[in-house]
Amino acid sequence: MSRKSNDVKRAAFTVQEVVDLTINFYRRNYIEGLFLSSGIFKDPDYTMERLVRVAKKLRTENNFNGYIHLKAIPGASDELIQEAGLYADRLSVNLELPTEAGLKLLAPEKSRPAMIKPIRFLKNEIIRLEDERKVLKKVPTFVPAGQSTQVIVGAGGETDMEIIHMASQFYRQFRLKRVYYSGYVPISDDTRLPGLHSQVPLLRENRLYQADYLVRLYGFEPHELLNEKHPHLDTDIDPKLSWALRHLDCFPIDINKADKMLIARVPGIGLESAKKICAARMHGPLGWDQLKLMGVQINRARYFITCKSKSLERRELSPEQIRQQLLTQSHSKWLKSHTTQLSLF
Amino acid sequence: MTTWLYDGSFDGFLSAVFDLYWQKRTDVMIRKEQDHVRGLFGNVIFTPTVTANADRVWAGLSKKLPAESLQQLFCCYLSELPGEEDNMVGFIRHVFANKQDVTGDFGNKYVLHVSQIAHKVLKEKHRMEAFVRFQLTRDNIYYSLVSPDYNVLPLIARHFKDRYADQYWLIYDERRRFGIYYNLQHVETIRLHFNGEYDPYYHSSSNVWAPEEELYQRLWHTYFKEVNVPGRKNPRLQLQHMPKRYWKYLTEMKGS
Numbered sequence: 001m002s003r004k005s006n007d008v009k010r011a012a013f014t015v016q017e018v019v020d021l022t023i024n025f026y027r028r029n030y031i032e033g034l035f036l037s038s039g040i041f042k043d044p045d046y047t048m049e050r051l052v053r054v055a056k057k058l059r060t061e062n063n064f065n066g067y068i069h070l071k072a073i074p075g076a077s078d079e080l081i082q083e084a085g086l087y088a089d090r091l092s093v094n095l096e097l098p099t100e101a102g103l104k105l106l107a108p109e110k111s112r113p114a115m116i117k118p119i120r121f122l123k124n125e126i127i128r129l130e131d132e133r134k135v136l137k138k139v140p141t142f143v144p145a146g147q148s149t150q151v152i153v154g155a156g157g158e159t160d161m162e163i164i165h166m167a168s169q170f171y172r173q174f175r176l177k178r179v180y181y182s183g184y185v186p187i188s189d190d191t192r193l194p195g196l197h198s199q200v201p202l203l204r205e206n207r208l209y210q211a212d213y214l215v216r217l218y219g220f221e222p223h224e225l226l227n228e229k230h231p232h233l234d235t236d237i238d239p240k241l242s243w244a245l246r247h248l249d250c251f252p253i254d255i256n257k258a259d260k261m262l263i264a265r266v267p268g269i270g271l272e273s274a275k276k277i278c279a280a281r282m283h284g285p286l287g288w289d290q291l292k293l294m295g296v297q298i299n300r301a302r303y304f305i306t307c308k309s310k311s312l313e314r315r316e317l318s319p320e321q322i323r324q325q326l327l328t329q330s331h332s333k334w335l336k337s338h339t340t341q342l343s344l345f
Numbered sequence: 346m347t348t349w350l351y352d353g354s355f356d357g358f359l360s361a362v363f364d365l366y367w368q369k370r371t372d373v374m375i376r377k378e379q380d381h382v383r384g385l386f387g388n389v390i391f392t393p394t395v396t397a398n399a400d401r402v403w404a405g406l407s408k409k410l411p412a413e414s415l416q417q418l419f420c421c422y423l424s425e426l427p428g429e430e431d432n433m434v435g436f437i438r439h440v441f442a443n444k445q446d447v448t449g450d451f452g453n454k455y456v457l458h459v460s461q462i463a464h465k466v467l468k469e470k471h472r473m474e475a476f477v478r479f480q481l482t483r484d485n486i487y488y489s490l491v492s493p494d495y496n497v498l499p500l501i502a503r504h505f506k507d508r509y510a511d512q513y514w515l516i517y518d519e520r521r522r523f524g525i526y527y528n529l530q531h532v533e534t535i536r537l538h539f540n541g542e543y544d545p546y547y548h549s550s551s552n553v554w555a556p557e558e559e560l561y562q563r564l565w566h567t568y569f570k571e572v573n574v575p576g577r578k579n580p581r582l583q584l585q586h587m588p589k590r591y592w593k594y595l596t597e598m599k600g601s
Contacts, residue, residue, distance in 0.1 A: 024561050025565060027487060027509065028479040028561065028565075030597070032475065063510070063511050065509075065510075183577075185574060186576075199576070200576040276451045279448075279449025279451060280452045282449065283449070283452055284452050286452055290451070293457055
């Protein structure tokens with residue numbers, strides 16, 4: 001399926017061609033770095049070896065100080081993956097589809113265990129060299145920007161819950177730096193796939209990234225955002241707001257007392273603002289004006305917090321009422337369908 | 346109200362601040378000499394730059410502030426916003442008036458303001474690190490023109506020195522009429538004199554650029570066009586990351 005059965009003519013660069021192009025683009029500052037991937041030709045080792053050779057030449061012969069991201073090809077030998085780690089800032093293995101079921105359906109020739117093998121190898125190597133670095137002075141850098149992975153969203157029929165739970169498991173188990181979600185771009189009229197004229201699911205992709213950030217940085221557990229009752233993220237509102245509306249009993253919280261991570265859970269307050277609030281309130285209690293100047297989105301946050309000033313919202317509002325109020329104010333480009341809620345007069 | 350003018354340098358500003366404290370003045374506005382429009386009223390005095398005094402103010406601030414806050418204050422100076430000196434003075438007064446570290450005191454308008462202006466300036470620095478486009482000249486210098494919103498060349502010099510340690514490069518600020526030039530040893534500040542008919546960024550005369558320069562510009566242009574996925578087009582996001590005012594300096598956007 002996908003790339004393999006997609007019968008278009010392929011082109012391949014020689015190693016030296018890639019090096020020449022990259023270094024000349026780099027020296028003109030067109031590019032920050034190089035993201036290098038390849039279809040498999042001949043066999044995984046042959047392909048991986050060529051990727052590594054590009055990175056090695058750039059680093060050792062051309063003084064390339066830019067960022068290098070290489071694909072680790074499943075099935076390539078540990079030695080090659082190890083060598084790639086010496087020259088690349090980041091390595092990534094494509095997981096292709098978020099679930100094994102999806103993989104079986106759409107890419108039966110690829111196997112999850114084969115993909116996980118290099119991921120596990122990299123994780124162990126990173127940990128081993130980190131430990132060595134604690135005792136020894138000269139340990140070469142090894143994938144300093146860590147490893148990431150990428151999954152295609154919207155091709156295999158998986159739920160958002162399956163995707164985010166999978167990502168969270170990979171973050172924990174393999175210490176991945178990032179999981180990238182890429183909305184499926186139609187390439188084939190295969191009946192197992194969305195049709196050629198289907199839209200790229202950009203909004204879904206956006207919501208998944210938001211949920212991913214909440215899990216990675218905001219201390220949310222995946223099941224708080226997505227569970228059997230709510231297997232998909234709300235498309236109209238972001239996942240944090242959606243969570244907050246389901247848990248109105250946790251609010252309002254007092255901005256001048258609450259814990260930083262609790263403040264960061266308030267819709268309209270990001271991690272940066274939460275940090276600022278906690279630093280600033282040591283010098284005196286904060287009111288709406290100050291919060292606004294610090295970058296808090298008061299129109300959203302006001303339903304969920306109290307502060308030094310008088311409350312802006314004293315009525316008891318239901319989740320549905322808050323949702324409607326916020327949607328009416330919203331200017332999101334995704335929300336074209338909501339103009340119907342505006343009154344005619 | 347009295348206006349004190351300084352020569353436009355950071356040391357000049359700090360010297361004036363020294364005098365504020367020395368003379369115990371609170372009724373003074375500090376302004377750049379070159380920005381000042383002579384008014385009918387008010388008392389205008391020029392304060393000379395005394396490096397030793399500037400150093401004393403800076404040393405005093407260094408004792409009370411972490412390096413990051415000092416850089417933020419310097420960023421406010423680089424913002425060149427009219428009247429920004431008032432906020433910087435307000436900030437400095439707040440620092441010296443308090444025993445404890447006021448870095449996190451974002452409830453104070455000056456502390457918040459300095460951090461916000463610094464944020465803007467550092468964002469521009471970040472953009473410039475990405476938006477500089479070099480063209481290789483016949484005499485082997487990688488040459489680039491920019492006109493950043495804020496005066497960020499002093500902030501980006503180190504990035505480019507580390508990144509391109511083995512090539513001669515020159516980044517010229519068209520608006521402020523000065524540039525930074527790296528000669529393989531260190532970065533120096535320079536001024537260029539263009540002669541009349543020279544159009545610095547649409548220069549087509551082939552005797553200036555290296556023979557391969559045009560080829561790489563074309564290759565890059567092609568790559569930029571071909572790598573685009575129509576189904577993922579998001580012009581709003583593109584504009585957010587790459588505002589239109591920078592386009593005329595970007596090789597890949599020429600002709601769009």
